[in-house]
Amino acid sequence: MIKTKKIALLGCGNWGKNIARNLSKLGYLYCVYDLNKNISDQFNKNYGLPKLSIDEIIKSQEIVAVVIASSAITHKDLAKRALLNNKDVLIEKPFCLSLSDANDLSKLAIDKKKILMVGHLLNYHNAFIKMKKLIHEGLIGDVINIRAHRLALGSIRSSESVTYDLAAHDISMVLSILGSMPDDIEAQSIHHNNNEGPDAISVKLTFKKGITALINSDWMCPYKEHKFSVIGKTGGLVFNDTEEWPNKLIYNPSLINSNNTITSSPLQKLNVEPNEPLKTELEEFINCINSRQSPLTDHREAVNVQTVMEMIEESVKHVR
Helix, strand or coil: CCCCCCEEEECCCHHHHHHHHHHHHHCCEEEEECCCHHHHHHHHHHHCCCCCCHHHHHHCCCCCEEEECCCHHHHHHHHHHHHHCCCEEEEECCCCCCHHHHHHHHHHHHHHCCCEEEECHHHHCHHHHHHHHHHHCCCCCCEEEEEEEEEEECCCCCCCCHHHHHHHHHHHHHHHHHCCCCCEEEEEEECCCCCCCCCEEEEEEECHHHCEEEEEEECEEEEEEEEEEEEECCEEEEEECCCCHHHCEEEECCEECCCCCEECCCCEECCCCCCCHHHHHHHHHHHHHHHCCCCCCEHHHHHHHHHHHHHHHHHHCCCC
16 A cells, blocks of 8 residues: 655646645655756755655656646656556646557556546536536436536647647546547637647537537637536536636526427525545545556546547647
């Protein structure tokens, strides 16, 4: 069983800071490495941790796992080195920047019998967890349509597109709810900045039984909106992550009738126990290291999401 403070963090930028804080509180942060030596030295000093090079981390027999939160372009190579040196790995999204790389890592994890997990964070958000539970219990009947809006004036990344940066969250949640891959994808995009791939996408995914999902992702939008809605035959659920906890999950029992009239009913706020999804995600990783069970967002889930992302990128790459 894993002892405390034996997980190394690779990459301590804006998101890595949050990972370091949580791993430290959980008692598992062993050391921090960043390409910027001044940053990693300061982190290790603040947390009272040893200063190790990337080679020392990878080769260390004491360090049994790594969390990779470096730039996306480094994910595949760092994860491969860690897996080859018998370490369990959690990669913050995006898992990789190509389906080929994702498949290679998945196969390597299977061969080495190591835990390989992707940080599709919102699967660990209590509002989404409750949404899935209510759907499974039949609150809104059979699912007809899912709508995801992830819009903001955010960081525009040079080496990846909005598909990998933002849409990955919603693709993961759509696949989690429906439990299957789409049969068809239609996508539109806009390109206005000097980066790889689109700055905004509008995607329609079509699944068996005519179920559809509409995903809109945009890092140029002048306002912020993070909404994920599921429409069923007997009502709808809305997860709005920009709201405070009492308003994050809403049930709308209104119905569209067969004659196209609407039977309106009052909205209902659903109680959700607050949590920090990142902490829950890291606890899942630690529990799986100990139990050797497969994580909720394991490498197979990562490959499924990567497959959809690559289909979207292929669909829009010639449109500029």
